[in-house]
Every structure is written in C-alpha cells, then in structure tokens.
C-alpha cells in the first residue's frame with residue numbers, strides 16, 4: 001500500500017485524555033483537558049507533558065510546580081469536554097457541579113469520580129517558542145479500590161471505560177465514536 005506525506009499532525013494516533021487539576025492564587029480549583037501526556041524513565045517512572053500557549057492551567061503550574069492528572073472516563077466525558085472547550089480565563093468556568101477532593105501527598109485538587117489520579121511535581125520546565133514541555137515526578141497515584149479486584153485488566157478497563165481522542169473526536173475504549181470536540185458538553 002502506498003503512503004502520502006503530510007504536514008505535522010497526529011490523526012489516527014489515539015491518545016488518552018486527562019483532566020489536569022490546579023489551584024489559582026486564591027486556592028480556587030481549575031481543571032483543563034489535556035492529551036499530550038506520556039511517560040519517562042529516570043530511575044522510576046515519571047511523566048512528560050506539553051501545554052501549548054499560555055493557559056490558566058500552565059500559569060497555575062508555573063506558580064505551584066504541582067498538579068493532578070485525572071484519567072477521563074465516559075462518565076466524565078461531558079465535563080471533560082467542557083473543561084477543554086472553556087478557558088480558565090472565563091470567571092464562570094468552574095461554576096459547575098464537580099466532586100473535587102484533595103491529593104494524599106500533594107496539595108492538588110483531584111476529581112473523585114476519576115478512577116486514577118496522578119499527583120505530579122514538575123522538575124523541569126522546557127520553554128519553547130509557543131509551548132512548554134514539563135517533566136514531572138509522580139509523587140503519588142490514587143487508584144479506586146475497585147481496581148484491586150480479581151477481574152482481568154480487560155474487564156476493569158471495560159468497566160472504567162477510559163476515553164481516547166484522535167481526529168478531533170472522542171472514542172470509547174472499544175472504538176465507538178463518542179462525538180466531536182465540543183459535542184459532549186452540550187449534555188451538561
């Protein structure tokens with residue numbers, strides 16, 4: 001089969017979605033939706049991620065050097081889509097119903113309905129022209145107790161139903177189209 005060359009893009013490369021939780025200067029929580037997130041090795045597992053432009057999430061992380069990363073499931077999709085489409089500069093962004101808790105190790109807001117929450121501390125900010133790459137230590141992982149059950153990994157993944165994204169659409173773990181960016185939030 002032939003190939004065609006394209007400009008830089010990542011269609012057909014599904015990515016896991018996370019909601020990053022931060023506190024602003026007054027201690028109010030903010031959540032943003034992110035998918036440029038992966039893992040690094042430096043004696044133990046760490047995280048690397050990139051934020052483009054200057055977002056409230058980035059301003060808060062620059063100030064505090066810590067944040068949470070909460071995996072997005074189908075149950076959380078409408079909220080996640082909203083957090084990805086509405087800027088933290090909008091003073092009404094966080095006026096929605098959310099079950100927000102606190103990290104066990106770091107002073108970060110976590111989403112109680114997300115089954116896996118990372119508590120992250122940034123060790124390196126790599127500033128590019130219009131984006132910031134961050135390398136992070138994983139200070140703690142909060143995982144729902146239900147994920148310690150005797151079910152297989154496949155059964156657990158089907159139950160928690162993490163959402164993936166590519167081609168500006170959301171997809172279920174099994175590959176079902178869950179709508180384009182900006183659609184699920186209409187259900188809120």
Ligand SMILES: Cc1cc2nc3c(=O)[nH]c(=O)nc-3n(C[C@H](O)[C@H](O)[C@H](O)COP(=O)(O)O)c2cc1C
Pocket residue numbers: 030031032033034035036037050051052053055056057058081083084085086087088089165181182
């Ligand atoms: C599906 C999806 C994935 C996103 N992933 C990223 C990402 O990895 N990096 C980034 O800089 N922005 C990403 N965004 C954009 C931010 O979520 C968006 O700018 C949001 O308003 C940030 O929230 P904040 O202003 O409260 O920080 C994504 C948006 C969507 C809809």
